[in-house]
Amino acid sequence: MSSAPNHGTGNVTETGSPKPVSSLFRHVKVENLVAGLSGGVVSTLVLHPLDLVKIRFAVSDGLQLRPRYNGMLHCMKSVWQQEGLRGLYQGVTPNIWGAGASWGLYFFFYNAIKGYTKEGRQTELSATEHLVSAAEAGILTLTLTNPIWVTKTRLVLQYDASPTGKQYKGMIDALVKIYRHEGVPGLYKGYVPGLFGTSHGALQFMAYEELKRDYNKYKKVPSDAKLSSLEYITMAAVSKIFAVATTYPYQVVRARLQDQHNSYNGVIDVIRRTWRNEGAVGFYKGIIPNVIRVTPACCITFVVYENVSRYLLGQNQ
Known part of the structure; x- marks a missing residue:
């Protein structure tokens, strides 16, 4: 957890007494994990083809083996x-x-960190505190899931026209082969730009929380009052578009680092070669299918999450 003065990130109470780190576990709720997982799975099943299109455009750097799309x-x-x-x-x-x-x-992490930060206080969290809580949750999440994203990128970028054919039979086969031939570093390709990408989630969650709070204040209801599905959708869409527009280039850099058909010497090399060969436009390749995919995906995820978490936590009212 990051530390800051009172009203900062909150490792002290409003009275100034230190909060034990063990109090963090009081805010850990499996219901948040289940609800978030449900939202992610549902949105992915519905919208995966658009993700495939986005990644194929993101790595379209002119290699002959890649199919060309209009x-x-x-x-x-x-x-x-x-x-x-x-x-x-x-x-x-x-x-x-x-x-x-x-x-x-x-x-799971975000709600635990947010609850820990707010413990012992009567005031709402600030936009900065939401940003920091979301960034910390993003770093923890990325560290645990990066190998899965590497295998996804490799599988999506298998082409029939490739001289080597399709080298991976599925997720487990890809994980095993990447580890065998490239070791742990292979499973963590794209991790550094992924860390920058945590700013995407942090900006999104900050915007989402601030929109919900301001909207409920406007309606003169408690800040955590339940909203309608349409209201959740609207706030999720606005916050997602804001985050995508701000941070998209890191996704292109990350996808190119994870691509098995090209070799780069790190993040700086990807940025340098992309800029030299494709200009600024190169860093925004695939953004249209990405926006079209992630906006409804985010809306589905947040609506499912909000409703499932309230049901599991018994907060329907």
Whole structure:
């Protein structure tokens, strides 16, 4: 946990007495894990084909072995014609594991950290405190889930036209082969830009929390009052679009580092070569399918999470 003065991140109470770290465990709730996992799995099952399109555009750096697409619909149509529904859901297994685990762990850690920060205080958390809590939750989540995202990227970027064919048979096969040939560093490719990516989740959660609080204040109801599904959807969409527009380039850098068809000497090398060969536009490749995918995915996830968590925690009222 990060430390700061009273009203900062809250490792002291409003009276100034230190809070024991053990009090953090009072705020750990498995219900948040289950609710977040449910939201991540549902949204991934519905929208995985758009994720596949986004990643294929993000790594489109001109290599001959890559299929060329004229747009989102052309990409989806080409994959459908060549590989059918199975092709559109290539890499879905690690995506479900990754999205389910990531959203579950994120909500799990975030709510525990937020509860710990607020303990002993009468005041609401500030925007900065929401930002810090979400960033800490993001770092913990990424550390646990990065190997899953590497396997997802590798599976999504298997092309029939590749000289080596499809080298991975599935998620477990990919995990084993990556570990065998590249070791632990192979499973943590893209981790550094992923750390920068925690700012995406932090900005999103900060915006979401502030929108909910201000909206409930406007309605003159408690800040944690239950909202309608449409209200959750609106706030989730606005917060997600804000976060995507702010942080998208890191996703391109991360996908290119994880791609098995190209070799880079680190984050700086990816940035330098992308800028030299493709300009600023290169850092925003795939952003349209990404926005179209992540916005409804985020809305589904948050609506499922809010309703499942309230049901499990017995807070429906």
